[in-house]
Amino acid sequence: MMVLGAILLAVALVVAVVTMLLRRQLREKYAVLWLIIGAAVLILGIFPQLLMWATVSLGFQLPANLLFTLAILLLLGVALHLSWEQSQAEEEIRRLAEEVAVLREGVERLQGSVDAGSAAPTDPADGSDR
Numbered sequence: 001m002m003v004l005g006a007i008l009l010a011v012a013l014v015v016a017v018v019t020m021l022l023r024r025q026l027r028e029k030y031a032v033l034w035l036i037i038g039a040a041v042l043i044l045g046i047f048p049q050l051l052m053w054a055t056v057s058l059g060f061q062l063p064a065n066l067l068f069t070l071a072i073l074l075l076l077g078v079a080l081h082l083s084w085e086q087s088q089a090e091e092e093i094r095r096l097a098e099e100v101a102v103l104r105e106g107v108e109r110l111q112g113s114v115d116a117g118s119a120a121p122t123d124p125a126d127g128s129d130r
Contacts, residue, residue: 006045013038037074 017034020026026034044051051063060066 003045003048006041010038010042010045013041
């Protein structure tokens, strides 16, 4: 029964990731991680003796302890990666805000020049219409 549950979980995870990819709700660089996790769950679901072998080889008492340790390490890695991504995004936002401020100042200066030029009286004999 647990084997069937693990297989169903893996298939559901892969289907969810592929669906989110197709709807452009998840970027490819994040999807790879989740597809690898889905594949690992599927492999462990089909071959539970691999989990027992890894448990004994790594010195854990129970397979659940190994799974929880791996889950915690995975979540720490994801949190670190997302913090890095957020820092990169904040830096990009700051840079773009500075660039917009410089461009806005330039537009306002040009708008002031245009307004000053259109306020000047035009000479009909001259033929120019500033």
